[in-house]
Every structure is written in structure tokens, then in C-alpha cells.
Amino acid sequence: MERPNAWKAYDDAALAELEELCQDYRAFISQNKTERECVTSSVKLAEAAGYVSLDAARAQGRELKAGDKVYATCHNKTLMLVNLGTAPLEDGLNILGAHIDSPRLDLKQNPLYEAGDMAYLDTHYYGGVKAYHWVATPLAIHGVVCKKDGTTVEVAVGEDADDPVFCISDLLIHLAADQMKKPAAEAVDHENLDVIVGGRPVVIDEQKEDDPKEPVKRYLLGILEEKYGFDEEDFLSAEIEVVPAGPAREMGFDRSMILGYGQDDRVCAYTSLAAQLAVPEVERTAVTLLVDKEEIGSVGASGMTSRFFENTMAEVLALAGLESPLALRRCLANSRMLSSDVSAGFDQLYADRFEKKNAAIMGHGLCFNKYTGSRGKSGSNDADAEYVALVRDIMDEAGVAFQTCELGRIGAGGGGTIAFILAEYGMDVIDSGVAVLSMHSLWEVTNKADVYEAYKGYQAFIKRA
Secondary structure, three states: OOOOOHHHHOOHHHHHHHHHHHHHHHHHHHHOOOHHHHHHHHHHHHHHOOOEEHHHHHHOOOOOOOOOEEEEEEOOOEEEEEEOOOOOHHHOEEEEEEEOOOOEEEEEEEEEEEEOOEEEEEEEEEOOOOHHHHOOOOEEEEEEEEOOOOOEEEEEEOOOOOOOOEEOOOOOHHHOOOHHHOOHHHHOOHHHOOEEEEOOOOOOOOOOOOOOOOHHHHHHHHHHHHHHOOOHHHHHHEEEEEEEOOOOEEEOOOOOEEEEOOHHHHHHHHHHHHHHHHOOOOOOEEEEEEEOOHHHOOOOOOOOOOOHHHHHHHHHHHHOOOOOHHHHHHHHHOOEEEEEOOEEEOOHHHHHHOOHHHOEOOOOOEEEEOOOEEOOOEOOOOOOHHHHHHHHHHHHHHOOOEEEOOOOOOOOOEEOOOHHHHHOOOOEEEEEEOEEEOOOOOOEEEEHHHHHHHHHHHHHHHHHO
């Protein structure tokens, strides 16, 4: 039952393909650290591969047929790609679904303040984070500021070599006696994750004006007005995220791994996207979903629990001549899905948190989690045996290295994905993805072989499921 290390089977051609894929993947996650950035870049890649906007197709009254490729977005944070196949749509879809949001710090709506002659931005953490990870490390700021006049200002500071970076201070060890006695969850208060963004006061001619109130904050606001054209009140309608600064890097003397931010779940999102774009013609209609809000329960208009997926498929069916509500229900019920999300890679340093024979081993290929959840599989989609057998056959026929796994030892914790949401339609769903070390930390680790096998496995699924 042990699965071999995937690296052992590669010839020179496979190694070259692996390195090219992983180079593109590293560039993608380095350049796209927010869900909006991921959607924008993915749309560009899709359009280059021949996909057209579904809204444009509908406005033109275009009839969709086999071979047509369309995309739709939701609030610039969720993306859906559809490659129409030759089989009837009522026979179902082959769906790859991943999420593109990642744990981070979001600016509060009233974030800017001055204290101790320094300017700070107040944050609210998003998703499951360990607060102590975020102190004393270089940070970047990404996002958008939407102004009342309808214009949107994009902000991305901290990634280029010439950019400044930002930081959250930590308590010096010399004064940390009490802090060091606290549990890890309490060592850094989440309310203290405020980002230092300035330390220089504005200087006023003393003969003309008294020292201004909050001079450091005032100086910073002058920079924001000059460089970006927005004022303090515009923070009210901004979505600005604080993320680790810097690009994803190759890891290890052998360069076999990737160290980067947001690999949960952009490693599955990118390989799903790449697989969808690499298969120009399909029998069953292929769909790739890149969704937002998974890290906070898949809620909201851009989360998987919204009606975006269902409504978009209704539009596709209508343009294909199937406007019956029953046709949509049949299409969804007959579909098959890989819920593409990462799994916890076995870590020898924390071996007691895993049950090794059912753990995801780094470098051993695409992971399949029959179920996730916690305790007695609570909150999980549990794929049936018939579907697991089909998926096994697809992967073996395509020569994809894969393994089965659980998130961790029973009772050690748990987690969930978007799988159960799609399963509500009655379709077959199983969780699949790439093993990750240090999940939800600032810098997560994946193995290049697993990234490559995920790409191969997602292609095989699109072609044959």
C-alpha cells in the first residue's frame, strides 16, 4: 500500500516539463498575493488561451456549442472557466474547484493612527493564523481603494527591490518574561497586529504655524495623496491586505521544493487553471472554479455558498439552448468534481500529530482525501467507494502518482474544504490536492513533484472523468 516517491520515475523530458511548470507557478504566486490579483492574472491567461467573457457572449446573443470556451467573474474575486464538450450538458460536468484566498491581515475601515511618533495601520486577521508568525518580519501591502467618484486605486507596495517594506513590532526578549510564560495562542494579542508604516513627522515653519497635531500621520497622508491620490476617508471603501513581502523561492540544495506565501490553496488553483487551459477539446464539459472566502467558511457573494456557480451554469445552458430548470438540475447532479485543496504533509518533527500510513508524504504525488472534517468526520464530504474507484482508474491509466491521506491524527484537529457545498447537488466529489508543510504560516512548503503530479492528475480528470 505504500506509494513510491514520484521523483524516481521521471525521465529528462518529464523533469524539464516539471521545472517549467514550477517556474511559472512560482511567478504566479509571487505576483498574485490577493484573490483580486489572482483573478486578474487568470483572466489574462484564459483570454490568451481563447476564452471569452460569458457576459459578452450573452450580450451578443451568441449560441454556445462544443468547443466554445467562456469565463465569468464574481466581484473580481471569483473566476469560473467553462470549456464546452461534445457530450450533452445534461450528462454533467467535470469540475476542478480550488480557492484563491489565503490567511492574511486585513486593514480595518478606520485603520490609521499615530502613537509614540510612529504611524500605524490597524488590522483584523483573516482566516486561521498564528499571531506570533506575523511579528518582526517584512510585510507588503496589496489591495484596492475605491473612491466616491467611481475610480479605483490599486496599491501594491513591498514586493520590488526598491520598495519599502512594513513590519509589526515584537516585544524584546529583555522585557518578555511574562510573555514567554503565556500559551502560544496568547503570546501576541491579535489586536496588537498593527503595522508600522511611518516614523517621520511633517515639518512646519514655526513662524507661520504651531506644531501640527499627529505630525507623523499627517506626513504619511501627504505621501498617500501624492502617490495614490486618496485621503484618509477613502480607507472606508478600501480592501487592503497585509501579506508577507517577497517572492516564492526554490527550497533545498536540490531545489526540489518551493517556499512561498499562499500556497494554500493557490498551488491547487494554479495547477487546476493550467490543466484547464492545457486541454483544448473535451468530451464532457470541463469547468474550473477559483473561489474566494474558503478560509472563513466560503460565505459571502464571492464564496462557494453563493449562487454564482449555479447561476453561471444556468446562463451557459441557456446559451446552449437548454433553458429548462430541470436541465440545470440534471447537469449538476450528473457532474463529477475534484475539490482541489491542499493536505497536511507529514512532518517528522511533529510526527505525533499524524498517523503515518494515512498521511500525505511529500514528493509522493497528488493527495486524495476521501473525507476531511474533524472528530467523527464532522463537516465533511465523504466520497463513496464507487467514485474513489473511478478516480483511481483515471489516475492509474494516465500514469499519475497519487496517494490517499487524512488531514492528521484523529482528535488532533481537523479542517474542511468546499467539497460538501458542491456535493449538495448530488454530484460525486472528492478532495484532492498537494501536500503542504507549515500550512497557514507566512511561508508554506510544497514539493515540485507533487505540484507536477497535481497538474497531470487534473488534466487526466478533465479528459476522462
